[in-house]
Ligand SMILES: *[C@@H]1O[C@H](CO)[C@@H](O)[C@H](O)[C@H]1NC(C)=O
């Protein structure tokens with residue numbers, strides 16, 4: 001095979017650059033209806049919100065201030081049948097949307113931000129959440145994320161109490177791939193990410209073989225970084241679905257997606273691919289192949305052994321690219337293409353550079369980009385986690401570009417402030433982490449019980 005290496009490398013870098021720059025340029029302000037729920041009596045609320053007068057400055061740090069709290073409260077007044085007699089009413093807080101860093105001055109469409117008007121105590125927030133749970137539920141379903149900002153909740157205990165006043169059924173069994181430790185003084189609060197903070201984590205709803213993943217996630221900021229970077233970025237995957245070009249959507253729908261997960265035996269080779277640093281012994285906690293097969297079977301994970309000694313673990317399965325939201329029935333972009341594709345890591349690093357202007361991200365993006373180009377683009381090396389179309393054909397650079405653009409267009413960078421608490425509907429809104437070299441970031445996470453248990457409550461309200 002004859003390939004012009006320099007030309008391909010340059011083409012690759014240009015593409016990566018284009019991918020990122022372009023997605024910033026194409027950010028649009030869309031007309032939106034924050035409450036697309038019909039039947040809940042909330043449909044008209046969105047239109048009112050859109051017309052509310054907002055003021056902003058060009059300063060990225062400045063808050064959007066709405067000029068009339070009363071107008072907002074009125075816009076959000078919920079029919080009596082939904083909230084019976086709230087003694088701490090919705091009028092006792094401020095609600096607004098965050099500014100975005102976009103040049104066109106648009107504001108984000110989510111999360112909905114709720115701040116204290118006068119009482120910022122944790123006791124107030126707890127009561128507010130208890131009294132207005134159903135209203136917050138509806139807002140969460142609609143906006144995908146709700147941010148509580150300005151309350152006095154900057155300790156693990158206060159965060160836990162606040163979350164539990166809204167979501168009594170927290171769950172502390174983590175069934176993901178990497179161990180997390182509970183924070184001292186709490187049963188349900190965990191450190192948000194085990195990976196060093198200088199590594200980006202792409203937008204995701206998290207890979208899962210579980211039949212019933214947690215419905216909600218909660219992030220709290222114990223300490224906020226002092227510079228741009230380190231945000232827990234959000235992207236509403238319902239909007240992403242709508243923004244993926246129809247042609248690509250149809251192709252995905254017809255072909256589906258194929259994930260291949262490969263794990264070597266411990267100590268078998270050197271690699272720079274983060275995911276493949278884990279051997280299958282690490283993943284399953286045993287070196288007995290029969291046990292591994294049994295555990296994989298229990299989790300509905302197909303297994304085969306490859307390699308000369310039949311000791312490379314390979315699990316391959318085809319999966320749907322989209323899902324309907326379990327409650328609103330909206331179509332959701334529901335896959336991991338943007339996480340597992342071999343172009344993703346350099347692209348995420350480049351995005352970090354463009355946002356933070358931190359040269360170390362640029363340097364790493366170029367280094368990782370060149371390396372990936374060589375290993376995966378040209379030498380055909382396999383990544384530990386690989387994704388293709390269902391028939392095994394690769395997802396092209398152009399298609400990845402379209403996917404990344406749709407995601408970037410819908411990304412909201414929530415610049416943490418100490419004491420922030422954000423609730424996320426894990427079935428509609430993805431989260432990711434923007435990398436930072438700032439050491440001052442401390443973000444914790446909690447999650448709700450699996451979905452089935454929540455269905456009863458929804459039925460009750462209906
Ligand atoms: C968390 O969810 C798992 C899986 O449904 C369940 O087995 C476990 O009992 C739950 N734990 C708590 C503390 O609710």
Ligand SMILES: *[C@@H]1O[C@H](CO)[C@@H](O)[C@H](O)[C@H]1NC(C)=O
Nearest residue numbers: 205206207208213214426447
């Ligand atoms: C969020 O939900 C996804 C599926 O929507 C699931 O795979 C994942 O485990 C959940 N995330 C967490 C941290 O519980």
Ligand SMILES: *[C@@H]1O[C@H](CO)[C@@H](O)[C@H](O)[C@H]1NC(C)=O
Nearest residue numbers: 342376380381382383386392
């Ligand atoms: C992913 O899988 C496809 C199909 O098996 C293969 O051609 C490709 O080289 C793999 N890519 C990576 C990066 O592992």
